[in-house]
Amino acid sequence: MSRHDEQSQPSDSHDGADCISKPVLELSQARTSIVGEALSVRRALPGKPRRMVGAWCFLDHAGPMDYEIGGGVTVGPHPHIGLQTFTWMIEGEVHHHDSLGNHQWIRPGQVNLMTAGHGISHAEVSPMDRPGRVHAAQLWIALPDSERHRAPSFQHCPVMPRIERDGFVFTVLVGEAFGHTAAPEVFTPLVGMDVTSKAAARAKVPLRPDFEHAAMCLEGEADVAGQHIVPGELLYLGTGRDEIDISSDDAARVLLIGGAPFGEDILLWWNFVARTQEELAEATEDWNAGRRFGEVSGTDLPHLIAPDISGLRLRAPQG
Numbered sequence: 510m511s512r513h514d515e516q517s518q519p520s521d522s523h524d525g526a527d528c529i530s531k532p533v534l535e536l537s538q539a540r541t542s543i544v545g546e547a548l549s550v551r552r553a554l555p556g557k558p559r560r561m562v563g564a565w566c567f568l569d570h571a572g573p574m575d576y577e578i579g580g581g582v583t584v585g586p587h588p589h590i591g592l593q594t595f596t597w598m599i600e601g602e603v604h605h606h607d608s609l610g611n612h613q614w615i616r617p618g619q620v621n622l623m624t625a626g627h628g629i630s631h632a633e634v635s636p637m638d639r640p641g642r643v644h645a646a647q648l649w650i651a652l653p654d655s656e657r658h659r660a661p662s663f664q665h666c667p668v669m670p671r672i673e674r675d676g677f678v679f680t681v682l683v684g685e686a687f688g689h690t691a692a693p694e695v696f697t698p699l700v701g702m703d704v705t706s707k708a709a710a711r712a713k714v715p716l717r718p719d720f721e722h723a724a725m726c727l728e729g730e731a732d733v734a735g736q737h738i739v740p741g742e743l744l745y746l747g748t749g750r751d752e753i754d755i756s757s758d759d760a761a762r763v764l765l766i767g768g769a770p771f772g773e774d775i776l777l778w779w780n781f782v783a784r785t786q787e788e789l790a791e792a793t794e795d796w797n798a799g800r801r802f803g804e805v806s807g808t809d810l811p812h813l814i815a816p817d818i819s820g821l822r823l824r825a826p827q828g
């Protein structure tokens with residue numbers, strides 16, 4: 510998906526709260542944003558005060574919602590650099606088209622991972638000929654400096670590890686949990702899991718104490734580490750936990766993400782993650798001039814136009 514809803518000021522990774530080296534409970538509200546032509550999402554990252562959780566630097570929660578013909582996900586071709594886009598499909602289906610020539614449907618229970626590296630473009634489109642339903646999370650993963658100029662690539666993961674335990678189904682989306690490792694290839698230590706119950710449930714989830722973690726409720730209501738959460742809220746959990754309690758009184762779905770504190774300052778602007786304003790300006794000019802990012806076929810949706818970066822006074826990364 511894409512940020513083109515706001516004349517975004519660039520956000521650096523440390524202008525909110527510092528990484529916290531202990532367990533905490535920090536509840537924040539996602540903001541509502543519009544993606545593509547009309548899809549309303551809850552944007553939890555970057556947020557205030559929390560801008561990143563490990564290398565996770567962007568988190569949109571879309572749906573669950575029904576849409577009419579022509580609705581759903583309708584994001585035309587747009588570029589990315591310096592990040593991986595990570596799509597977790599819960600309900601509905603979306604067709605991914607990218608400048609490497611991939612045309613891949615993503616369906617419930619599947620993950621698409623697109624590594625932008627030095628530059629890729631893509632479009633994401635719901636079926637246009639019928640009404641439908643969409644429920645998905647799209648996250649971005651910042652690439653570390655050593656990997657952010659790599660060649661672009663795309664990975665479709667049709668089956669994720671599922672573990673049934675204590676009334677929950679745990680789906681491992683990234684990294685390792687309960688001895689199962691998910692397929693997506695990432696470049697810093699990360700974890701992601703979907704935790705779903707159909708009725709009241711209570712479980713202890715093992716965590717890596719060197720990771721920072723956060724939880725977002727995607728459906729129903731849940732308690733995580735004793736904190737009640739509902740959709741639209743992000744619960745940051747800090748580091749230093751080796752397990753966490755998750756419970757629900759009824760059907761619920763929680764997205765749990767974590768990772769090693771990223772340790773590098775990033776600049777996130779529009780669909781780009783970089784380190785300097787010059788890199789952002791160059792990527793913007795290249796996209797608007799039709800350079801670097803290739804061509805996306807398979808959709809008639811118009812290209813997104815990068816917003817004007819020339820007037821922005823970007824802050825230099827710290828440190």
Ligand code: MN
Nearest residue numbers: 510511587594
């Ligand atoms: Mn995108």
